[in-house]
Amino acid sequence: MGDRLYEALQYRKYGYHPIPFYPHSKMPAFEEGAILPYRQRVPSDRELLAMFRDPDLELDLAATQRNVRFLLDRGIDAEYGTLLAGGAAGDFSAMSFDERVQVAEAVVAEAGGKVPVAMGAQTTSTRELIRLAKAAKQVGAEFIQVSCPFYFTHTEEDFFEYVAAAAGAADIGIIIYNTFWTSAAVSLKLVERLAAIPNVVGLKWATPRTDAMEFEDVVSSFAERLCIIDNHLQFATSHMLGARAFEVHLCNYWPEWGIKLVDNLAAGHHVQVQRDLVTEAMPFYKLWVEIEKTYTSGDGYLDKLCMELVGLDSSRCRPPTRDIRTLYRERTRQMLLATGVPNVVKA
Helix, strand or coil: CCHHHHHHHHHHHHCCCCCCCCCCCCCCCCCCCCCCCHHHCCCEEEECCCCECCCCCCECHHHHHHHHHHHHHCCCCCCCEEEEECCCCCCHHHCCHHHHHHHHHHHHHHHCCCCCEEEECCCCCHHHHHHHHHHHHHHCCCEEEEECCCCCCCCHHHHHHHHHHHHHHCCCEEEEECCCCCCCCCCHHHHHHHCCCCCEEEEEECCCCCCCCHHHHHHHHHCCCCEEEECCCCHHHHHHHCCCEEECHHHHCCHHHHHHHHHHHHCCCHHHHHHHHHHHHHHHHHHHHHHHHHCCCCCCHHHHHHHHCCCCCCCCCCCCCCCCCCCCHHHHHHHHHHCCCCCCCCC
16 A cells, blocks of 8 residues: 555544645645645645647647646645646546546656646446556556546435445545536535545535535535545635645646645635635636537636647647637637736737
8 A cells, every 4th residue: 555545544543634635636735755734734736638639639648748747847746736637627538448547647657756646537337437446556646536427316325335446446545526517416424424435535525505505514524534625716715614625727827826825825815815716717717617608518628728828738628529729719818918827928
């Protein structure tokens, strides 16, 4: 069993929790082999994008690795991030099993132990989930991200047995991802049961908003037992309630933004964090929602266009997500300039 997973399991005894994350996305704030008090960790999730060649859209692993190197060179390390390979923004739904493994292997190799890597393991099949867990362990990933199988509305017992199968297949940390928009939602009661599985060390959390405050309820209830990864853009609130990891799409093209987020949260500058979300992050998400409503759907396509516009390797997403690069190029470029992103290319 790997040292960091061993440390994760020690939380059950000693009250310390090696943060499992992230990217999007996507984070353990500790040195190799060391255990830090849970409260000292404030990482951010880095959901890495898989690159494809134009026009045949075959995997471009070299370009993917160059983008990993960009993140490392710009300050993303184990204090500030975990790389999520083959998540939703990484086009997992449009890749074969073998391609998903290839991407994870390439990311692990380029990260070189400097940044932990999680492998996306979403699937509709328990048999494939077991294969993904074993493959992730074999290529050197430290975690897998698992969400409730989509298409059918599965029961909570279905999902519990699904996660338990992954936990029994490999000694690897498991991050539970509540994808309520594509599958059955994860309830507080189910989180309680899943948290008892030793391999389950993280919860990537978002939930529909109601007056019952389900988001805050789960964060505050489980922050001492699991690494809560805020996938709800409530970074200031969730941090005050104990979350220590944050899904940050902006880091794909602006890693300094994620570093600033982590540092401001660690310093307790929650008002500044909220201001930065509104002035620097919200324009990205508003444009994303507009594209999602009026042109195409998927994940990662806007991140990729932003990356192209700051001079990084990029590509379109695989179909059925359509190519946004021509139609939204100038709108996106102006958004980057308005929010202060460095190194934006000229028109």
